[in-house]
Amino acid sequence: MRTRSLTAAALNERPVLLMIGLLGALWGIAVAAGGLTSFYLCASLIACTLILVDFRIGVVLLIVLMPISGSSTLFPHEMFGVVGLNPLNLLLVGTLFSCLLHAAADRSLPQFLPQPLLWLYIVPIVIAGAIGSRHIHEIAPALLILFQGLDFANAAAYLREWVAKPLLMVVFALLAGAAVAKSARPEKLLIPVIMSMCIMDVLVPVYVAHSGMSLNQLASSEAREFLSPLGMHANDFGRLYASAVALALFTWSDSESRGLRLALLLALGLSLVALVLTFSRGGFVAMAVATVLYVLRRFSARTLIITCVAVGGALLFAPQAIYERLSAGQGAGIDAISAGRVNGLWLPLLPEVLHHPLFGNGIGAMLWSDTMRRGAGTVTLAVNHPHNAFLQAALDMGLTGLVLLCAYFAHAWKGLRAMAKDPDIPAGLRGFFQGAAAGLVGMLVSDFTDSSLTPRPEQAFLWLAIGMMYGYRGRQSGAADIAQDESRGGRT
Numbered sequence: 001m002r003t004r005s006l007t008a009a010a011l012n013e014r015p016v017l018l019m020i021g022l023l024g025a026l027w028g029i030a031v032a033a034g035g036l037t038s039f040y041l042c043a044s045l046i047a048c049t050l051i052l053v054d055f056r057i058g059v060v061l062l063i064v065l066m067p068i069s070g071s072s073t074l075f076p077h078e079m080f081g082v083v084g085l086n087p088l089n090l091l092l093v094g095t096l097f098s099c100l101l102h103a104a105a106d107r108s109l110p111q112f113l114p115q116p117l118l119w120l121y122i123v124p125i126v127i128a129g130a131i132g133s134r135h136i137h138e139i140a141p142a143l144l145i146l147f148q149g150l151d152f153a154n155a156a157a158y159l160r161e162w163v164a165k166p167l168l169m170v171v172f173a174l175l176a177g178a179a180v181a182k183s184a185r186p187e188k189l190l191i192p193v194i195m196s197m198c199i200m201d202v203l204v205p206v207y208v209a210h211s212g213m214s215l216n217q218l219a220s221s222e223a224r225e226f227l228s229p230l231g232m233h234a235n236d237f238g239r240l241y242a243s244a245v246a247l248a249l250f251t252w253s254d255s256e257s258r259g260l261r262l263a264l265l266l267a268l269g270l271s272l273v274a275l276v277l278t279f280s281r282g283g284f285v286a287m288a289v290a291t292v293l294y295v296l297r298r299f300s301a302r303t304l305i306i307t308c309v310a311v312g313g314a315l316l317f318a319p320q321a322i323y324e325r326l327s328a329g330q331g332a333g334i335d336a337i338s339a340g341r342v343n344g345l346w347l348p349l350l351p352e353v354l355h356h357p358l359f360g361n362g363i364g365a366m367l368w369s370d371t372m373r374r375g376a377g378t379v380t381l382a383v384n385h386p387h388n389a390f391l392q393a394a395l396d397m398g399l400t401g402l403v404l405l406c407a408y409f410a411h412a413w414k415g416l417r418a419m420a421k422d423p424d425i426p427a428g429l430r431g432f433f434q435g436a437a438a439g440l441v442g443m444l445v446s447d448f449t450d451s452s453l454t455p456r457p458e459q460a461f462l463w464l465a466i467g468m469m470y471g472y473r474g475r476q477s478g479a480a481d482i483a484q485d486e487s488r489g490g491r492t
Helices: 002-034 036-053 055-065 087-105 115-132 141-146 155-182 186-211 215-219 234-254 258-278 281-297 301-317 320-326 341-355 370-374 389-420 427-446 457-491
Strands: none
Touching: 036 055, 036 087, 055 087, 055 155, 055 186, 087 155, 115 155, 115 389, 155 186, 155 457, 186 234, 186 258, 186 427, 186 457, 215 320, 234 258, 234 281, 234 427, 234 457, 258 281, 281 301, 281 320, 281 427, 341 370, 341 389, 389 427, 389 457, 427 457
């Protein structure tokens, strides 16, 4: 009998082994025929197959890959000449499809998209995109010469690049929230978060080491585009690393697991090194804001002493290049400190807000503004965005859109703070949410000199935290519904 059962088991395994062998052979043939592109395609399709069984597999992969996807040199943005066909989008679509199937099956679909996110954030962006799609042929000719990708073939191409693509970050956040709502132990999602941080953290140091550039060269104003071949500007990397520092610091402080604390300490150290190498003043400001909030949140004599010693030691041993970067423009006026943004960009663009004060002139309104078409100012002809997230929102969406977006981030901050104080949430995750709240404040402060209030790659970790916040709200709502149903059943 034992021999027969072993034989039957072996026979049952043969089809599985045969399928694995055929899959491996087809993969090998595809890679040999199509090269690395076919490898990416096959890997994405295999991942999507697994995701159909459990969409949380896709969420874990997205957590690891989403911040890295901003780097055009690491991931292809198209495959086989099809725009938008890339590994990340395939993974995102597959995960979304599987998530919606599961949500439809357990009737949780109405909870997938929170109303504040829809009406305060998504709708204003979509409306601004619709307005802007009418002006794409009015972009200042000088900008079309200076910057690639602004000569949109049609309105659909514009909407794909400037509306749909950024909102994929919001979809990522919603999927993360759905995974939290469906997980027995959501705190395990911190593991892929730390992995993602560490991968991103080594990217810039390795690139800098391979380049052979000195710190003095990196700190110069002429080197601001040095990291651009990695897919993001140095200032974008700086804000990404600043948010990673905030998340790692607060989570490390609250975590009760020794292994997790060691991993977070590693991520924190790597994030600080990477942030320094960006020489991004906006990133430094965001990190400083998060550090001050950490001291205030954990205020005690011990915390104050340790922070002062750490900051004092860092300033004492910091290379001269950092001081030179931080002091750039000091003594020459606010315009010099802002790298010429005040007189050369912000003041010339400010009257444009009054041309369309309520609803703006569409996403990217600066590109076809009268100021840009006339060439007013000296800096405006060298940039394609206002270098001020709030001014950009006022230009693109009007004062109405600016108020709505600011209201949304206030809502998100309050939600993150509420999660950080919830005793029913594991300690490590409470610290994670507190770090996200601090990182969000730091991001908004640094947004006065750059970035955008609409989704951008450097906001990946913050959007992940916001999505997880919604996921925990879904868990609490589901638990309340179950308790209410049980109480009704008991009364009957």
